[in-house]
Amino acid sequence: MLFAKLRYVFFSCQRCVLCSVCLADLPHFLMSAGVKLLVVTDLDGSLLNESYSWSAARPALARLRAEDVPLVLNSSKTVAEMTALAEDLDTHTSLVAENGGLIAVPTLAGEYRIELTGLSRAFILEKAHALRSDADYQFAGFADWTPEEVAECTGLPLAMARNSQSRYATEPILWDDSEARLLEFQNALAEWKIRIVRGGRFLHLMGATDKADGMAAVVQQFKGAQPEVAWVVVALGDSENDCAMLEAADIAVVIPHPEGARIDPQAPTVLHAPQPSTKGWNATLLNILDQYD
Numbered sequence: 001m002l003f004a005k006l007r008y009v010f011f012s013c014q015r016c017v018l019c020s021v022c023l024a025d026l027p028h029f030l031m032s033a034g035v036k037l038l039v040v041t042d043l044d045g046s047l048l049n050e051s052y053s054w055s056a057a058r059p060a061l062a063r064l065r066a067e068d069v070p071l072v073l074n075s076s077k078t079v080a081e082m083t084a085l086a087e088d089l090d091t092h093t094s095l096v097a098e099n100g101g102l103i104a105v106p107t108l109a110g111e112y113r114i115e116l117t118g119l120s121r122a123f124i125l126e127k128a129h130a131l132r133s134d135a136d137y138q139f140a141g142f143a144d145w146t147p148e149e150v151a152e153c154t155g156l157p158l159a160m161a162r163n164s165q166s167r168y169a170t171e172p173i174l175w176d177d178s179e180a181r182l183l184e185f186q187n188a189l190a191e192w193k194i195r196i197v198r199g200g201r202f203l204h205l206m207g208a209t210d211k212a213d214g215m216a217a218v219v220q221q222f223k224g225a226q227p228e229v230a231w232v233v234v235a236l237g238d239s240e241n242d243c244a245m246l247e248a249a250d251i252a253v254v255i256p257h258p259e260g261a262r263i264d265p266q267a268p269t270v271l272h273a274p275q276p277s278t279k280g281w282n283a284t285l286l287n288i289l290d291q292y293d
Helices: 002-011 026-030 053-065 079-089 121-135 145-153 156-165 181-190 211-224 242-249 278-293
Strands: 035-041 071-072 094-095 102-105 112-116 139-141 171-175 195-198 201-205 232-239 251-254 270-272
Touching: 002 270, 035 211, 035 278, 071 079, 071 139, 079 094, 079 102, 079 112, 079 156, 079 251, 094 211, 102 211, 121 171, 145 242, 171 278, 195 242, 211 232, 211 242, 211 278, 232 242, 232 278, 242 251, 251 278
Parallel strands: 035 071, 035 232, 232 251, 251 270
Antiparallel strands: 094 102, 102 112, 139 171, 171 201, 195 201
16 A cells, blocks of 8 residues: 555656655655665666766765665676675675576675576577577677676776676677667577667676566565565666666666666656766665655
């Protein structure tokens, strides 16, 4: 009933730019007994800016820690990339990695247990590379490149580039062929239930699972651990591969790019951040948290 009320409050302004008017009715519901926020966020272009920095989000991150609001990282990045970031952010929840292809669950030993939810990367590479060889599709991906080449292509430091190649369930590629040929490639991969998902910089070859599946698995962990809590899930993202996650959340936050929003999720509650990437992420969460206090 609580979530239905939240959706009703936002129905009339679901495509608005974030403002005090849109958030005016939030306190009545967010301050109800037993309600708690759970924030799930994309990384590149959302929490992280083009330089992979989250420093502009420090105020909102500090508020999340102070108010004991869990922060779940949900990204196309690998577990190896995300564990270092999670440590920097001082967040200890499960990680949703490789576009929902796996969940990394923290253990008492201080490590992460990998739970594969999609197809394995080995299977995806076998099929994609066979098609490339047979039909001469023009693309290259992380499995084709040295760490130095990945660093050059992504702008990542070399150590981070190595971590980005440590994959279990997905393969990022750069397509260098026609759109018509891409459609052919996509249809051929679909025979093995392999999808192509557009991210911020790359096309991602992956199985049927997505960020929404990963988010759902982590939300169930929280519900199982604290069944008395009515969790209100806030999801933030900027790209096509975030849409399913945003549409599955109670409150969806669209982070724009400099030229404007690139996605239009069909969710009952949609807020649009006032600025791109980290600054917009910070401003939006601070506004939501102000209403939650």
